[in-house]
Amino acid sequence: MKDNFSKQAVDYSKFRPQYPDEMIEYIISFVDNKSTALDLATGNGQVAHKLSAYFKKVFATDISQKQLDNAILADNIMYSKESAEKTSFENRQFDLIVVAQAVHWFDFEVFYKEIFRILKPDGIFAILGYGLFFTNPDSDKILRSFYYNIVGPYWDAERKYLDENYENIPFPFEEIPAQKFQNEFTWSFEMLIGYLQTWSSVQHYISKKNQNPIDLIYDELKVSWQKNNQEVTFPLLLRIGKPDNRNKA
Template sequence: MKDNFSKQAAQYSKFRPQYPDEMIDYLVSFVKNKGVTLDIATGNGQVAHKLSQVFETVYGIDISQNQLDNAIPKVNIIYKVAAAENTLFKDQEFDLIMVAQAVHWFDFDLFYKEIYRILKPEGIFAILGYGLFSTNSDSDKILRNFYHNIIGQYWDAERKYLDENYKTIPFPFNEIVTDPFENKLTWTFEELIGYLETWSATQHYISKNDSNPLDLIRDDLKISWQKSDKKVTFPLLLRIGKLK
C-alpha cells in the first residue's frame, strides 16, 4: 500500500469532500448486525465518524500516523496504524468492512485474503469512492486540461481504477446490485483550490519541479469560478458484496 497523503494530512482533512449521509445509510442498511465495523485506510476518519453513530464499535486503520493525528475523535472509534493487507485483527471479527477512496492502492491478492479472514460469514464488504468531479463548462475545460495534461504524467498508475469508476478492480465477492449516488456541493474558490492541492499528482508535481502546478491555472480558474454558480458534482462509486 502506498502512502501519498501523510504530507498533506491536515489539508486532506479540511478539503476532501464528505460522503453524503444517504449513501452511508444505504450501505449500512445491508448490514444485519451493527456490532463491530472496520474502516480501512480511514484517513481523516470521516467515514468512521459516520459509522460510529450506528455501530457499537468502529475501528479505523491507516498506514499514516499523521493522518490519524488529524482524524475525528469519538469514544467508540479506535484508531490504529496498520496496513490493509495485514490488519492484525482476529478471524471473523467484523460485521462490516469498508474502504473509501483507497482500494486502488492495495495489493489486491493480499488484501482480499485478509478480508476473507477477518469478515464474519454473514458480514458485508464495501468499497466507496468518487471520480473526477464536474462543474460549469468553462471551469471544466481548465480543470480537465490540468488533470490530463499539466499533471497527467504525475498520477500513479493505480489512478486508472478510479477513472474506470472502480468497475475494473478485482472483486471476489457475491456482489449486491446498488443504487447510484452523486455528491452535489457548493464550493468557494479556496475550497476548490484546497481540494486540488490534496491530489497526489499535484503533490508529485510539486516534489519533482519545486513549483505548484496550480499556479499555471489559478488566475484563469479564479475568473471562471467567480462567474459561475460554484457548484460541483462528484460521481460516487459503490460496490457491496458478501463472502462467496
C-alpha cells in the same frame, strides 16, 4: 500500500469531500448485526465517524500517523496505525468492512485474503470512492486540461481504477447491485484550490519540478470560477458484496 497523503494530512481533513449520509445509511441497510465495523485506510476518519453512529464499536486503520492525528474522534472509534493488507484483528471479527477512496492502492490478492479472514461469514464488504468532479462547462475545460495534461503524467498508475469507476478492480464477492449516488457542493474558490492541493499528482509534480502546477491555471480558473455558479458534483463509486464466494479470493 503507498502513503501519498501524509504531507497534506491537514488539508486532506479540511478539503476532502464527505460521503453523504444517505450513502452510508444505504450500505448499513445490508448489515444485519451492527456490533463491529472496520474502516480501512480511514484517512481522517470521515467514514469511521459516520459508522460510529450505528455500530457499537468501530475500528479504523491507516498507514499514515499524520492522517490519524487529524482524525475525527468518538468514544466508540478505535484508531490504529497498520496496513490494510495485514491487520492485527481476529478471524471473523467484523460485521461490516469498508474502504473509501483507497482500494486502488492495495495489493488486491493479499488484501482480499485478509478481508475474508477478518469478515464474518454473514458480513458485508463495501468499496466507496469518488471520481473526477464536474462543474460549470467553462471551468471544466480548465480543470480537465489540468487533470489530463498538466498533472496527468504525475498520477500514480493505480489512478486508472478510479477513472474506470472501480468497474475493473477484482471483486471476489457475491456482489449486491448498488444504487447510484452523487455529492453536490457549492464551493468558494479557496475550497476548490484547497481540494486540488490534496491531489497526489499535484504533490508529485511539486516534488519533481519544485513548482506548484496550480499556479499555471490559478488566474484563469479564478476568473472562470467567480463568473459562474461555483457548483461542484462528484460522481460517487460504490461496490457492495457478501463473502459467499470466498473460494475465489
